[in-house]
Amino acid sequence: MRALSFVAMSDLVAARSQMGISLAFHIVFAVVGIAMPLMMVVAERRWQVTGHEIYLDLAKRWSRGTAILFAVGAVSGTVLSFELGLLWPGFMRFAGAIIGMPFSLEGFAFFTEAIFLGVYLYGWDRVPPPAHLGAGLIVAASGALSGIFVVIANAWMNAPAGFVLVNGQAVNVDPIAAMANSAALEQTVHMTLAAYAATGFAVAGVHAFLLLRDPDNAFHRRALTIALMVGAPAAVLQPLSGDFAARHLAVHQPVKLAAAEALFETQSGAPLTIGGWPDVEKRATRFAIEIPRGLSLLAFHDPGAEVKGLDAVPRNEWPNVAAVHLSFQVMVGIGTYLALVALWAGWLTWRGADLAHARWLLRAVALATPMGFIAVEAGWMVTELGRQPWVIYGVLRTADAVTPMPGLIVPFLTFTLLYGFLAVIVVWLLYRQIVRSPAVPEWRGFYMSGSGRREMGGGKRETGNGIA
Amino acid sequence: MSLADLLAGVIFVALNVYALLGGADYGGGVWGLLAGGPRKERQQELIAEAMGPVWEANHVWLILALVLLFTCFPPAFARLGIVLHIPLSLVLIGIVLRGSAFTFWRYGGAAGEKGRRWGVLFAVASLITPLLLGTAAGAIASGGLGQEARGEGGVGFYAGYMAPWLTPFALSVGVFALVAFSFLAGVYLTLEAEDAELQEDFRRRALGSGGALFCAALLVLVLSLGGAPLVREGLIFAPAALPLHLLTATTAVTALAALGYRRYRLARLLAAVQVSLILWGWALSQYPYILPPDLTIAAAAAPRATLRLVLGALVLGAVVLLPSLFYLFRVFKGRDVRHRRSEAISDV
DSSP states (O other): OHHHHHHTOOHHHHHHHHHHHHHHHHHHHHHHHHHHHHHHHHHHHHHHHHOOHHHHHHHHHHHHHHHHHHHHHHHHHHHHHHHHHHHOHHHHHHHHHHHHHHHHHHHHHHHHHHHHHHHHHHOTTTSOHHHHHHHHHHHHHHHHHHHHHHHHHHHHHHSOOSOEEETTEEESOOHHHHHTOTTHHHHHHHHHHHHHHHHHHHHHHHHHHHHHHOTTBHHHHHHHHHHHHHHHHHHHHHHHHHHHHHHHHHHHOHHHHHHHTTOOSOEESOOEEESOEEETTTTEEETOEEETTHHHHHHHSOTTOEEOOGGGSOGGGOOOHHHHHHHHHHHHHHHHHHHHHHHHHHHHHHTTOOGGGOHHHHHHHHHTTTHHHHHHHHHHHHHHHTTTTEEETTTEEHHHHSOSOSOTHHHHHHHHHHHHHHHHHHHHHHHHHHHTOOOOBTTOHHHHSOOOTTOOHHHHHTOTTSOO | OOHHHHHHHHHHHHHHHHHHHHHHHHHHHHHHHTOOSTTHHHHHHHHHHHHTTTHHHHHHHHHHHHHHHHHHOHHHHHHHHHHTHHHHHHHHHHHHHHHHHHHHHHHSOOOHHHHHHHHHHHHHHHHHHHHHHHHHHHHHHHTTTSGGGSSOSSOOHIIIIITTTOSHHHHHHHHHHHHHHHHHHHHHHHHHOSSHHHHHHHHHHHHHHHHHHHHHHHHHHHHHHHHOHHHHIIIIISTTHHHHHHHHHHHHHHHHHHHHTTOHHHHHHHHHHHHHHHHHHHHHHHTTEEETTTEEHHHHOOOHHHHHHHHHHHHHHHHHHHHHHHHHHHHHHSTTTGGGHHHHHTTO
């Protein structure tokens, strides 16, 4: 019976599920592709400045991980760009001319990224050191730029601009105005910071965990420092950017904010609802902590301000309130945790403490390993589920954009299996990379001495079976 | 020539470059699968080394063509997505498996048998993907993607989503694409090989696939008589057809002769020109249609404001991209770098 009801999944739900799985899968690799090159470049620069081979080793190991993650990101990104047409031809027919521009620009940025990643990964002894570092910098910059362009396109779906709707047709198309939509700045800042925070803390977390077992390991100490240099500032800035984004929602997408905050009734002095389970039938949130006037204060910086509730729109225009509220709580909770841990690490560093021996901090950082990515996924649930039933907010319903092709459950299951398989492999490969980290204590001098700046010793020593 | 024509031309240029570079990477996978003889492992190693630094950049040409298509010609993209849902989804699975398997093989650190299994998956996906990609192109050329074939008029699942691409003509284009990509890869690999033995291996393969390419092209032309009216009119009966075929045939014969005389650089140039001529023959035969028989470039074009901006972005993008690509290929494919490859790979 279960199987039967599963097969009966509607084509619209199947299409949305396939797009959701594809995005949820791709975003992990996209985020890593933005932040990881920056860490590689920092490590390589440290090597060029100090001559310590440990940094070269670090840069090479990170670039090996990046190679795997970038390739999977590139192919899963290809899937997404095709899926826009395979699943949502109605959306593309309407929106292609308006919002294709940032995708085209993203195409160029991604092209640049792929070219210089090739130079970086394979060019260690083919190009001079400054050119190699420069290639890494270009990869880092174009990776961030690719992400920004894609998020601009998504922001347009939330805050459509740059066209006039006449009888269901878009006229007076202005792609520049579409790119300059009112959500673009908020979303791009929030997403870019998220990429650095999530990746920085994931890498820092792995090395913190290993430092707890081996506090004198020079390799992990350096890795932790660089990862926190990238992740911690972003994590501290992220709540500010979140506030910026939420205030935009309050004005431009009140339904999404109402769902995120589980605010059923429009009210002045609206409370902030923390946790709890929204009961849509009863229009109430059970088991929640309410902070009086909190939401009005946060959304409009005025404790008495009126905040629109879900009742502002008809019931059939509500998103899935429980899912959006829960995702929002997860995102905000994790964001707060990461910001606090980042501040703690910053404070310890400022006091001159040795982070590698601050065991409680290491435990907190180790705990954060998966958290940034969970927050990224949750944040996308908020923005995507929170926009439903619209694919272009207020303009085009998701149900009107889907392909007429029947049987969409089949591609959905196929791609789910494919991505499940790839996820297992990637996790396993990364795990292998991590367990192979060098066990070199800080006091062993030879590892730290600069034995020739362009020597490939670091790379050769470990190549037991060809590709280490 | 209108702005829309110009941009359609640019998209086709991107597809052409994808065929010459990305296509050859598929072909490399095919030769990896067909590797044999005493130098089997060295052949596979050479293919992987040749692809390593460039395959991701080569792959982006397809994405570039795709995003330009949906920006400049949204209705054409939407219709492709609907009618060719099945073959394009299969192409995607092939692209995902191929790219991932290649990376897992080269960077996964699994030595011996385990690593080779990824190599096999990579090779199989390299075989199937161009077949389906070519089939999709064949379906477009056949004129099977017309308004009435869109599955909305109650024509049934098979008629709407399978019949347009499951035709002898479309499938023959799939075979043609596979053979053409293998031919390109074979020719390119003669220049990648460091020693004479490997070079001979790929020279023989290039000659063989060059012959097969001739047969595949002939098959496509014969099937176009019944299966693709525009191709038939454009490539067989049009006044320009004879000179075009003569030019293509001359290029093809000269390419094979250059291979025969071991003039590999010349062979590479001619092979690329030959495949490009065939592609442009197709493009011109279906002009002014973007999706024959009813959707023209002009009718599918986005508003002028969009097209002008895209053109501007293309010019700016080219200023950044072309020097970057030149640099990439100079570093990894230049004259003096090949002998250093063996030492470099231990470093990856």
